[in-house]
Amino acid sequence: MVMVALPFVPLLLWAFSDRWFFPALAPQSWGLRAWIYLFRTAPDQILVVTLQSLWVAAATACIAVAVGLPAGRALGIYVFKGKDLLSIVLMLPVVVPSLCVAMGLHLWFIRLGLAESFLGVVLIHLTFCVPYSVFVMWGVFSNYNVEFEDQARSLGATGVQTVVRVMIPMTLPGIVVAGLFSFLLSWTQYLTTLIIGGGKIITLPILLFALMASGDRPVAAAVSLLFVLPAFFTLFFSARYLGRKGLVGVW
Amino acid sequence: MGELILDRLILRFGRRTVVEDFSLKVADGELVSILGPSGVGKTSILKAVAGLLQPAGGKILLDGRPLIGTAPEKRPAVMVFQKPLLFPFLNVEQNIAFGLRMRRLADSKIRRDIASIMELTRLTGLGRRRIHELSGGQQQRVSLARALVVKPAVLLLDEPLSNLDADLRQQMRDLIHKIQARTRITTLFVTHDQAEALAISHRVALLLEGRLRQVGSPRELFHRPADPEVARFFGGTNFLEGRFEKGALHTQVGVFPLPGFNGNGHRLTATIRPEDIVIRERGPYDLEGRVVRTRFEGMATRVWVQSGNTLLVVLTPDSRLTPGQRVRMHLPPEKIHVFPPPPDERRA
Numbered sequence: 001m002v003m004v005a006l007p008f009v010p011l012l013l014w015a016f017s018d019r020w021f022f023p024a025l026a027p028q029s030w031g032l033r034a035w036i037y038l039f040r041t042a043p044d045q046i047l048v049v050t051l052q053s054l055w056v057a058a059a060t061a062c063i064a065v066a067v068g069l070p071a072g073r074a075l076g077i078y079v080f081k082g083k084d085l086l087s088i089v090l091m092l093p094v095v096v097p098s099l100c101v102a103m104g105l106h107l108w109f110i111r112l113g114l115a116e117s118f119l120g121v122v123l124i125h126l127t128f129c130v131p132y133s134v135f136v137m138w139g140v141f142s143n144y145n146v147e148f149e150d151q152a153r154s155l156g157a158t159g160v161q162t163v164v165r166v167m168i169p170m171t172l173p174g175i176v177v178a179g180l181f182s183f184l185l186s187w188t189q190y191l192t193t194l195i196i197g198g199g200k201i202i203t204l205p206i207l208l209f210a211l212m213a214s215g216d217r218p219v220a221a222a223v224s225l226l227f228v229l230p231a232f233f234t235l236f237f238s239a240r241y242l243g244r245k246g247l248v249g250v251w
Numbered sequence: 252m253g254e255l256i257l258d259r260l261i262l263r264f265g266r267r268t269v270v271e272d273f274s275l276k277v278a279d280g281e282l283v284s285i286l287g288p289s290g291v292g293k294t295s296i297l298k299a300v301a302g303l304l305q306p307a308g309g310k311i312l313l314d315g316r317p318l319i320g321t322a323p324e325k326r327p328a329v330m331v332f333q334k335p336l337l338f339p340f341l342n343v344e345q346n347i348a349f350g351l352r353m354r355r356l357a358d359s360k361i362r363r364d365i366a367s368i369m370e371l372t373r374l375t376g377l378g379r380r381r382i383h384e385l386s387g388g389q390q391q392r393v394s395l396a397r398a399l400v401v402k403p404a405v406l407l408l409d410e411p412l413s414n415l416d417a418d419l420r421q422q423m424r425d426l427i428h429k430i431q432a433r434t435r436i437t438t439l440f441v442t443h444d445q446a447e448a449l450a451i452s453h454r455v456a457l458l459l460e461g462r463l464r465q466v467g468s469p470r471e472l473f474h475r476p477a478d479p480e481v482a483r484f485f486g487g488t489n490f491l492e493g494r495f496e497k498g499a500l501h502t503q504v505g506v507f508p509l510p511g512f513n514g515n516g517h518r519l520t521a522t523i524r525p526e527d528i529v530i531r532e533r534g535p536y537d538l539e540g541r542v543v544r545t546r547f548e549g550m551a552t553r554v555w556v557q558s559g560n561t562l563l564v565v566l567t568p569d570s571r572l573t574p575g576q577r578v579r580m581h582l583p584p585e586k587i588h589v590f591p592p593p594p595d596e597r598r599a
């Protein structure tokens with residue numbers, strides 16, 4: 001925990017400082033100026049941007065899981081032709097930098113009217129979140145015994161009941177991992193959001209860069225802290241909930 | 252009620268036929284074992300009845316009503332798998348309640364049904380346990396309770412004892428026997444263990460190479476096998492071939508009187524079980540031979556005896572016999588079973 005917290009020390013120092021000039025090791029004067037700015041001077045902007053980021057990441061995570069679950073199930077359980085090819089295709093977005101994908105798709109998105117739109121940003125995030133989610137769920141379903149579903153059917157569960165009451169609970173740790181990590185991938189995107197969002201869709205990382213460029217370090221540090229909150233939450237959650245259950249084949 | 256009829260069932264995986272023309276009638280309240288070696292399609296037959304496998308042909312009738320085409324959850328037949336398959340995210344009680352919850356029954360009824368089934372399967376007090384806190388035998392009982400609690404017309408048990416060690420196996424077998432006798436639930440019991448099938452069933456159906464070879468009471472299959480392969484499956488190894496003349500079977504090793512049998516001139520194959528051959532020092536005997544090999548098996552000793560060009564296996568309580576020793580054997584005529592001759596080889 002100490003190891004994880006270490007990089008955040010300077011961030012905390014910055015966020016609670018009023019003045020801190022080179023070459024001092026600690027701020028010359030402490031204060032809440034950054035936080036007052038955040039919550040008093042510009043709360044609307046911060047709130048709007050945070051919500052925007054949340055919506056983008058949440059929508060991306062939900063769609064990534066919704067696609068990853070059936071696709072991972074098919075890949076993990078059934079044998080079919082072209083499975084190897086499919087796995088290479090899925091690898092592509094992981095190998096090819098997302099910047100290139102975004103640049104490549106930008107023109108198409110403009111033609112389709114997706115550029116500078118919420119949907120466009122979500123779609124570009126999905127290009128790498130979906131493969132990630134599919135890979136996670138593929139691993140989960142490789143160690144999954146379909147006979148549980150047969151047993152459920154025989155005991156009187158309908159097809160829908162079997163999915164909701166058996167398949168999802170059985171694969172829940174994997175679903176949570178796929179969802180949380182897709183959320184984080186989307187939450188931390190800068191370049192792809194910037195290219196497709198074109199400055200219309202402003203998320204936290206974009207705001208953060210703007211603040212850094214403006215040179216107001218304490219405010220940028222405060223926003224950064226807000227920004228790493230979900231990551232901390234995810235880390236904490238995976239350690240507490242998933243770590244114990246031993247997620248074989250997911251990591 | 253629960254009279255189950257399987258009529259000329261055909262089961263295929265892709266182009267490979269696993270079960271061919273399987274017909275079996277299970278009366279209401281009867282426990283019938285499907286016995287056969289690994290891979291003959293026993294599990295597949297149960298899955299077909301449960302609705303989890305689509306047959307390529309044939310009919311499945313329950314009380315005269317066709318089942319094929321009915322969804323598995325609508326069939327009054329519940330399958331218990333070889334592995335307990337308990338849902339790890341539910342505790343014991345919730346696992347047993349699963350089928351009742353799917354049927355959206357009232358909580359009070361569910362509680363009552365669970366309590367009585369847990370008593371029947373000796374699980375009282377374990378309701379709140381997590382699945383990984385149970386022993387193998389307890390898990391198997393939960394799995395059985397979970398199926399019984401929905402009161403199916405037909406219970407399909409797929410080798411429910413095969414994951415247990417010898418001691419537990421015996422206990423669980425007795426428990427299933429007792430529960431079946433009390434509830435009179437029509438049961439198809441799959442096993443590859445002949446002793447298990449003989450001990451628990453009203454009738455046994457022997458499946459070899461995807462085909463039904465013989466159906467009958469445990470005694471019938473054991474003492475009056477339909478053909479040499481059935482005999483072999485039940486541990487029969489002694490086969491005598493010869494011609495029947497003047498009330499006796501004439502073989503290369505000797506002449507054996509067969510009272511009550513007629514049909515002069517027939518070429519016949521007969522068998523006698525290893526434990527039915529008597530090794531004696533005094534008195535009349537039918538065969539003489541030399542001990543080739545012995546194997547001490549606890550309650551008895553298995554002795555291989557060479558007599559002429561025939562090797563006989565004898566199971567005897569006498570554990571002092573040694574290889575090389577000469578012995579005299581008596582084959583009681585009433586213990587010699589003659590196979591019905593195949594129709595095309597009646598007269599040689």
Ligand SMILES: Nc1ncnc2c1ncn2[C@@H]1O[C@H](COP(=O)(O)OP(=O)(O)OP(=O)(O)O)[C@@H](O)[C@H]1O
Nearest residue numbers: 264265269287288289290291292293294295296443
């Ligand atoms: N899903 C499947 N796809 C293809 N072949 C299968 C499938 N399930 C079973 N088989 C084949 O069908 C045959 C019968 O299988 P089944 O499981 O019914 O045998 P079994 O008698 O229950 O064997 P065991 O005693 O080992 O459980 C086997 O040869 C098996 O390889």
Ligand SMILES: [Mg+2]
Nearest residue numbers: 293294295409
């Ligand atoms: Mg089987």
